[in-house]
Structures are given as structure tokens and as C-alpha cells.
Amino acid sequence: MTTSKRADADWSRLPALPRDESGPVFKAPWEAQAFAMTLELHRKGVFTWREWADTLAHELADASERGHPDDSTHYYEHWLAALEKLVAAKKVVPLAEMACRIGEWDNAARMTPHGKPIELPPRQGKSSPV
Amino acid sequence: MSDHHGEDGLAHDPHNAPLSGPALRVKALESLLLEKGLVDARTLDEIVDTYEHKVGPRNGARVVARAWTDAEYKKRLLADATAAIAEFGYIERWAEDMVAVENSPTVRNMVVCTLCSCYPWPVLGLPPSWYKSDAYRARAVLDPRGVLKEFGETVPDDVEVRVWDSTAELRYLVLPERPAGTEGWSEEQLAAIVTRDSMVGVSRVNLPAGMRP
Numbered sequence: 001m002t003t004s005k006r007a008d009a010d011w012s013r014l015p016a017l018p019r020d021e022s023g024p025v026f027k028a029p030w031e032a033q034a035f036a037m038t039l040e041l042h043r044k045g046v047f048t049w050r051e052w053a054d055t056l057a058h059e060l061a062d063a064s065e066r067g068h069p070d071d072s073t074h075y076y077e078h079w080l081a082a083l084e085k086l087v088a089a090k091k092v093v094p095l096a097e098m099a100c101r102i103g104e105w106d107n108a109a110r111m112t113p114h115g116k117p118i119e120l121p122p123r124q125g126k127s128s129p130v
Numbered sequence: 131m132s133d134h135h136g137e138d139g140l141a142h143d144p145h146n147a148p149l150s151g152p153a154l155r156v157k158a159l160e161s162l163l164l165e166k167g168l169v170d171a172r173t174l175d176e177i178v179d180t181y182e183h184k185v186g187p188r189n190g191a192r193v194v195a196r197a198w199t200d201a202e203y204k205k206r207l208l209a210d211a212t213a214a215i216a217e218f219g220y221i222e223r224w225a226e227d228m229v230a231v232e233n234s235p236t237v238r239n240m241v242v243c244t245l246c247s248c249y250p251w252p253v254l255g256l257p258p259s260w261y262k263s264d265a266y267r268a269r270a271v272l273d274p275r276g277v278l279k280e281f282g283e284t285v286p287d288d289v290e291v292r293v294w295d296s297t298a299e300l301r302y303l304v305l306p307e308r309p310a311g312t313e314g315w316s317e318e319q320l321a322a323i324v325t326r327d328s329m330v331g332v333s334r335v336n337l338p339a340g341m342r343p
Contacts (some may be wrong), residue, residue, distance in 0.1 A: 026178075030156040035256075036177040037160060040169045053298035057245040064264065075247075075262050080152050084159065093162050101158040109154070120161065 031076035038083050047086055055089075056082040181256050187326035189221050190253035190303060194329065195321035197230075198308045208232060211303060221252050228253070231294060232305040233331070238285055239304045240278070240331030242270035243296040250301035254326055261330065271295070281332040294331075304331035311337055 026032040042049055059082040068074070087093040108120050163169045193215055197204040207214040211228035215221055228250060231239040243249065244267050249257040260266050269277050274291045278284075285291055294302040306328040312320060327333040 028153065030153040032178045033156050033160055033174060034152075035181070036174040037156075037163060037169055039177050040173055041163070044168055046168065050298045053246055053248060056247075060246055073259075075259070077152055080155060080159075084155065087159070087163075092166070092168065093159065097162065098155075098158060101162055102154055105154055105158050105161070 026076070028076075031079075034076055034080045034083060038079070041083075041087070041092075046090055046092055052082075052086065055086045058082070059085070181251065187254045187324075187329060188321070189218065189255075190250070190326070190329045191321040191324035192218060192317070193221075193230075193253060193303065194305060194324045195317045197305055198312075198320055199317050204305075207305070215253060215303075227299060228301055228303060229294075230303045230305050231292070231331075233307045233334075235307070236288070237290050237292060238278070238331065239292045239294060239302075240270060240274055241294050241296060241302040241304060242267060244268070244271060245295075245297075248296035248298055248301060250296075250303055253303055254329060258326065278332060281327065283333055304329050306331075306335045309335050309337050 026035070038052065041047065042052060056079060059078045063074075063078055084093075084095075084098060088095045088098070104120055112119070160169065160174075164171065193207065197207050203214065203217075206217075207230045211230040214230070215228055231241075233239055242261075247257055247262040247267075249261065266277065271293055274293050275285055278291070296302055306324070308320070309323070312323075323338060324335055325333065328335045
């Protein structure tokens with residue numbers, strides 16, 4: 001059993017999601033998760049669909065102006081950026097909290113041997129520095 | 131063989147950065163939302179599953195097939211599509227109102243969302259990638275006949291092409307023309323041949339090769 005190198009370890013190699021006749025609906029699991037989170041937050045009343053559509057439209061227009069018009073291959077990246085902005089604007093997930101958590105996951109991912117599920121270290125109660 | 135850790139010439143840790151940028155951000159956001167009780171993992175899985183498998187364009191196809199076979203239903207659909215679609219109890223009511231637009235020998239309708247990609251999910255499932263592309267969003271309005279041509283549809287000059295721009299509150303469903311040769315077909319048989327593209331308005335409904343007389 002080799003525990004070393006799988007240098008090609010790559011998140012995109014997770015089992016392929018189902019396809020329809022026009023190809024995969026989502027190109028990667030994170031796209032599906034970002035999509036589902038958006039629908040669920042809307043259902044919970046965190047934002048209206050109008051607010052969501054406006055935020056996404058802004059994001060797509062900005063990307064276009066920056067010279068990165070969306071040919072639909074980066075669609076969910078813009079989608080995710082819009083979602084992050086909207087939950088920050090709604091004070092549901094402030095930017096700082098998000099940045100901190102990204103760091104934690106990044107760290108956890110680096111510490112996790114390939115093939116093991118990536119998990120965050122257990123929280124020490126409600127963050128009480130000793 | 132012992133662990134020669136430079137076999138492939140790489141001295142670095144092969145496990146570094148196994149998460150790509152967006153995947154990492156999604157993971158972070160999801161874990162925060164889970165902790166705050168705003169989402170739960172099972173519901174998220176259900177949503178993905180629903181939109182990938184259960185919705186698809188089949189709901190819309192049933193609406194179209196009923197409109198083809200039931201003149202009274204068609205009247206209701208064209209007058210108030212939101213209510214007519216709600217008659218199918220299982221189609222989820224989403225935030226937007228629906229409008230059905232009817233094709234005829236003299237009018238072709240096609241749907242776009244120029245701003246983002248508003249799309250009637252409850253009846254058509256998730257939008258195809260071309261619908262979300264900048265090219266389609268821009269060209270559908272500027273050159274609808276050219277776009278239709280790329281979908282293999284040559285529209286004669288005397289046929290009017292109407293382009294409908296979706297919004298967050300208003301979504302469109304094209305009621306395509308019922309193809310000749312389907313006289314006497316049941317609603318179910320008809321629903322089976324209605325395609326997603328025909329309900330977005332970029333193609334007609336054709337009889338599959340095996341069904342042609």
C-alpha cells in the first residue's frame with residue numbers, strides 16, 4: 001500500500017455527476033453545491049429572488065467589463081462570487097468570517113492525507129482563548 | 131521498496147492544495163451556513179437531485195402536450211400561465227410568474243435573459259450552457275434569425291420572430307407548434323417528443339425518425 005504521492009490528486013476527479021443529453025449540468029460538485037445553497041437561502045428568506053438576480057447580473061456584467069466575458073464555462077464562478085457578496089451584504093456571512101474559514105479549510109486540506117475526507121479540527125467551544 | 135520520496139523528481143508534498151479555489155470557497159461557505167442552521171446537507175442534496183433528475187424539461191413537456199390536446203387548457207395557459215401550470219399539482223411554484231407565448235405558422239417566439247440567465251426552472255430544469263453564454267444572451271436580441279439558423283432553423287422572412295427577455299419576476303415558456311402526423315396521439319405520447327429547445331424557442335418539435343410515417 002502506498003501512502004505517498006498521488007501528485008495528480010485533484011478535486012475534479014470526484015465521481016462524475018450525471019449528465020443530460022447536452023452534457024453535464026454541473027461541471028464539478030462545487031457548482032451544484034453553490035447552486036443548491038443559493039436556492040435554499042432564498043427559500044429561507046435570506047434574500048429575495050430579485051436581489052439574487054440583480055447581484056448575479058452585476059457580477060456577470062463586471063466580469064465582462066474586466067475582459068472576462070462569460071462563455072458559460074466560468075458561469076458558476078461568477079455565481080459563487082455573487083453569492084458571497086450577497087450573504088456578506090445581508091450580514092449572514094461577513095467577509096472576514098468567510099476569509100477566516102477559507103484559511104481553515106485550506107489548512108485542513110493540506111494536512112489531510114490523500115484519500116481521507118477533509119475535516120476541520122473540532123472547535124473548542126465558542127472560541128474562548130485560554 | 132522503501133519510500134524514495136523523490137521518485138518523480140518532485141520534492142514537494144504531493145498533498146498540497148487538493149482543493150481548487152472555488153471548491154474551497156464553497157466548502158467554507160457551506161460549513162458556515164451549516165453551523166448557522168441556514169442550510170442542511172440533506173436538503174442541499176435533494177435540491178441538486180431534483181434539478182438534475184426530476185425536473186428536467188419533462189414538466190414543461192407535459193404542459194405543452196396538454197395544451198395541444200385540450201383547447202380549454204390552452205386558453206387558460208395563454209391567459210395565465212402561472213395558474214395553468216399550477217394545475218399540475220407537482221410543479222413547484224417558484225418566485226416568478228410564467229407567461230406562455232404561442233408559435234404559429236406566422237410567428238416564432240424565442241426566450242433569452244439578456245442580464246443573467248433567468249430561466250423557468252420549475253418547468254424546464256436547469257438551463258443548458260449555451261443559454262447562459264454571453265454569445266447567446268447578446269445575439270438572441272441582435273440577430274435572432276442568425277441564432278435560429280445555428281440551431282438548424284431557417285425562418286422565412288415572412289415569419290415574425292419575437293424575442294422575449296426574461297426577468298427575475300417573469301419567465302417565458304414557448305408553446306411550440308404541434309407537428310403534423312401526431313393526430314390522435316395521447317397526451318403522454320406527445321409529451322415524449324417535446325424538447326427543451328422547443329420550449330425555449332430555438333427549435334421546433336419534430337417527429338423522431340422512428341416515429342415518422
